[in-house]
Each structure stands twice: as C-alpha cells, then as structure tokens.
Amino acid sequence: xxxxxxxxxxxxxxxxxxxxxxxxxxxxxxxxxxxxxxxxxxxxxxxxxxxxxxxxxxxxxxxxxxxxxxxxxxxxxxxxxxxxxxxxxxxxxxxxxxxxxxxxxxxxxxxxxxxxxxxxxxxxxxxxxxxxxxxxxxxxxxxxxxxxxxxxxxxxxxxxxxxxx
Ligand SMILES: C[S@@+](CC[C@H](N)C(=O)[O-])C[C@H]1O[C@@H](n2cnc3c(N)ncnc32)[C@H](O)[C@@H]1O
Numbered sequence: 001x002x003x004x005x006x007x008x009x010x011x012x013x014x015x016x017x018x019x020x021x022x023x024x025x026x027x028x029x030x031x032x033x034x035x036x037x038x039x040x041x042x043x044x045x046x047x048x049x050x051x052x053x054x055x056x057x058x059x060x061x062x063x064x065x066x067x068x069x070x071x072x073x074x075x076x077x078x079x080x081x082x083x084x085x086x087x088x089x090x091x092x093x094x095x096x097x098x099x100x101x102x103x104x105x106x107x108x109x110x111x112x113x114x115x116x117x118x119x120x121x122x123x124x125x126x127x128x129x130x131x132x133x134x135x136x137x138x139x140x141x142x143x144x145x146x147x148x149x150x151x152x153x154x155x156x157x158x159x160x161x162x163x164x165x
Contacts, residue, residue, distance in 0.1 A: 008022050008024065009021055009022045009084070010022075010023055010028075012028065012030065014030065014033050014036070014058070014062070015033065015036070015037055015062055015065075016065060017058070017061050017062055017065055017088075017092050018088070018091055018092065019056055019057070019058055019061070019084075019088050020056070020084055020087055020088060020091065021055075021056045021081075021084050022080060022084065025078070025080040025081075026055060026056055026078065026080055026081050026084060027055055027081075028055065028056060028058065032058070032122075036058055036059050036062050037062065037066075039059065039063070039120065039156055040059075040062045040063045040065075040066040040067065041066060042154075043063050043066070043067040043070055043118065044067070044117075045067060045069040045070070046069050046070070047067070047070050047071075047117040047118055048070070048071050048072075048073075048115050048116055048117050048118075049063065049070060049071070049072040049073070049116060049117065049118045049119070049120065050072075050073045050075070050109060050112055050115075050116045050118075050119045050120070050134075050137055051072055051073070051074045051075065051119075051120040051122075052075050052105035052108075052109055052119065052120065052121050052123070052127075052130060052134065053075070053076065053105060053120075053121065053122050053123040053127070054074035054075055054076045054081070054085060054100070054120075055076060055078075055081050055085070055122075056081050056084040056085050056088055057074055057084075057085035057088045057089060057098055057100065059120055059122065060072040060074040060085075060094075060098045060120075061088055061089065061092045061094055061098055064092075064094040064097040064098050065092065065094065068097065070097060071096075071097060071099065072097065072098050072099065073099050073101055073108075073112055073115075073116075074098050074099060074100050074101060075101045075102075075103060075104075075105050075108045075109070076100075076101075076102065077102070077103060077104050077105070079102060082100055082101075082102040085098075085100045086100045105123075105130050105133070106130055106133045109130070109133040109134060109136070109137045110133050110136060110137070112137045113136050113137055114136075114137070114138070114139060114140050115137060115139070116137045116138050116139065116153055117138075117139060117152075117153045117154070118153055118154045118155075118156070119134045119137060119138065119153065119154070119155045119156070120156050121134060121155060121156060121157045121158060122156075122158045123158065124158045124159050124160050125159075125160060127157050127158060127159055128157065128159055131155075131157070134155055134157075135151055135155070136151075138151035138152060138153035138155070139151060139152045139153055140152075
C-alpha cells in the first residue's frame with residue numbers, strides 16, 4: 001500500500017492529538033479515549049514500551065505526548081494501519097519516540113527480547129495468546145527478591161472474561 005492510497009480517511013482529534021484513519025480498513029474507537037489517557041499517565045520518564053496491537057498509533061502517540069521521554073515500538077500487522085500510523089507520527093511530531101513496525105506482534109515482540117518496561121496488548125479477543133512473547137520482551141531482572149532471574153515490567157492486557165464469546 002502506497003502513501004497515495006491514504007485518501008478516504010477521517011481525521012479525529014483526541015486529547016490534543018490528531019489521528020487519521022480509513023475506517024473501512026482500520027479499527028479506531030473514541031470510546032477508548034479515557035483508557036488511553038489513564039495508561040499514558042502511568043508512564044514514567046525513560047520507559048521503553050511495546051504496543052503490540054498499535055492500530056493507527058493512538059495509544060503510542062498519546063503516551064509520547066504526555067511523557068515525551070519514552071520510546072514506543074508500535075506494531076501492527078495491517079498495512080493500512082501501519083501507513084496511517086506513520087502519517088500520524090509525523091502529524092503529531094513524535095518521530096523517533098513512536099517507532100512504527102509492520103508485522104505480526106508475536107514475531108516482532110520476540111525480536112525485542114528484554115527491552116521493555118511496559119507492554120500494551122489492546123486486542124481483547126486474542127491478546128492472551130501473545131502473552132508468552134510479551135513476557136520475553138520485558139526487561140530481565142537478575143537477582144530479584146527471590147534471588148533468581150525473572151522479568152520486570154508492566155503488561156496492560158485487554159481481554160474479555162466472564163462470558164463465552
Ligand atoms: C483493537 S485494534 C487496536 C486499536 C488501537 N490500539 C487504538 O487505540 O486505536 C487491534 C489492532 O491489532 C491489530 N492486530 C491484530 N492481530 C495482530 C497481530 N497478530 N499482530 C499485530 N497486530 C495485530 C489489528 O490490525 C488492529 O489494528
């Protein structure tokens with residue numbers, strides 16, 4: 001998909017950011033605005049973050065605006081979402097902070113082994129299946145409380161529970 005194909009888009013404003021997206025091919029929900037800000041406010045300066053299901057970059061870009069001393073690897077498998085994410089990164093002037101990556105979350109997270117302080121998994125129906133890759137992407141913590149080697153960091157896992165879907 002080329003840049004010239006980004007034509008049938010809407011432009012959506014949220015919390016001081018602007019997001020372009022083509023709603024025919026991409027998920028974008030204003031209902032997540034509160035959740036995006038809730039998470040952005042939890043981020044500490046200097047964190048490295050992986051957003052495994054980044055869409056057009058809404059979580060990642062808002063985090064980079066709220067906490068500019070961060071690096072957020074932002075993965076999406078949908079080429080449409082990836083192209084819009086790149087454009088949204090430029091529009092919101094967060095180049096070098098939000099790093100768009102086109103690919104499967106499992107494969108790409110495994111390339112980022114041991115780098116993350118925080119991982120976002122906003123794909124409610126399937127995110128749990130990607131948990132082992134997410135855990136491997138967290139920082140290694142040598143000599144933790146029990147003296148062994150573990151991982152250290154936060155995972156924001158969005159999932160449905162309580163009902164069969
Ligand atoms: C619910 S949307 C995420 C929305 C986004 N976080 C936001 O705030 O607008 C889920 C995204 O996950 C992507 N996705 C689904 N399976 C994936 C996979 N295996 N690897 C990477 N991205 C995937 C979809 O293309 C979609 O953009």
